[in-house]
Amino acid sequence: MNRQSGVSSLAMVLLLLVLGSLILTGLNQQLETFSALVIGESNAIRHQAGVQSALEWGKVQQWALQPDVQCRQPAQQSRVCLRLLNDNQVLLIAGSHDLLLWRLGGITEGRIRFSPHGWSDFCPLKENALCQLP
Template structure:
């Protein structure tokens, strides 16, 4: 009769445990490295959504456009919308979520008539004014 001591089985189990531990440690390090990127992405999405909400809110305000930036703030939501009259009856709306550490500003063209109306396709990715100083909101 063959007697087996079982040391090879125990050795194999120990090797699998060590290998599993090394793999879990590597995965933990990878996830820890990715966490700041995830948080940054989450903050960017929140800032964009706050600016989008501020822009939608800004289109509902009864504006009296002038050649200077006029701003209104909704403190409860942390939104700010600013409007400036341009040439030929154009108006420019800038909106951002002011509670964000790095707010995103969204821009939108509109027309001044009896009331201010905003074009459905008047969205702009960046400030369209010729001088950067003109794009600075108060």
């Protein structure tokens, strides 16, 4: 009788160890998945901030009124272009890889002034081709 009670206790301990291992393995997989999601989100936020910074950089540059499209590169991974449109309007485009941001402006008294309403994450023009980086 004594011997049987020891075997059942040992079986219970082994069962608890197996269940604990399975739970810890599942939690580890879940942690790895969430870590990958956080890293991806962090990279996307960093990328968005870089393009916003490039757009603000382009806003304070001295752009000429000719040619119709001018581009500059503030950092290795981003480009900023100014496109002169009809009716004394301008479009500032900043982009890196597949992310583009825009800011409309106008020409008044021979100077380029950008809209105080900030940037846009969608093309503000009807013609999508005019919103692409050349």
